[in-house]
Amino acid sequence: MIAIIKYNGGNVQSVQNALDRLNAESIVTDNFDLIQKADKVIFPGVGEASSTMKLLKEKGLDLLIPKLTQPVLGICLGMQLMCGNNEEGDTKGMNIFDTNVKKFPSENIVPHMGWNTVSETKSPLFSEISEENDFYFVHSYYCELSKFTTSVCDYILPFSATLQKDNFFATQFHPEKSGKIGNLLLKNFLKL
Secondary structure (H helix, E strand, O other): OEEEEOOOOOOHHHHHHHHHHOOOOEEEEOOHHHHHHOOEEEEOOOOOHHHHHHHHHHHOHHHHHHHOOOOEEEEOHHHHHOOOEEOOOOEEOOOOOOOOEEEOOOHHHOOEEEEEEEEOOOOHHHOOOOOOEEEEEEEOEEEOOOOOEEEEEEEOEEEEEEEEEOOEEEEOOOHHHOHHHHHHHHHHHHHO
């Protein structure tokens, strides 16, 4: 069973639809027991960092997520909230990844929206995915490059397209909206 963390954030249904296409059983929940007992956990996200972090704190999910021991996948805002300081709303994240989230420097070309190439891949998420594939992005803030970076995208400047630390994985792009290549990446996560 895959637990999709429920916290009133966007793209939950599209993540569940993608898992349905892969015949993976999933549940959208904020129940601690169900999340802790799940084989895998997905922490999706579309929204604003400070208000989303407030919702997570109200439910205690900000304390639960960093303690999970099964494979966890953060997506987009989910990835950003797994990091340290976030310039959006001056938000303190969960600091699973000790790296910061910054706003892209140029107002006239944000958000970064659409397909863009991901390179320098070095994660089990990219198993059987050739180098230099395009994934779908929608974001105005980015995770800085760090020792946790497992792939890079270049938009205005190079940034972390994916991160990994122990059982925690994260993608800035939306695999659930990235067609066949995104489905393959989700399949790789399900195999972990």
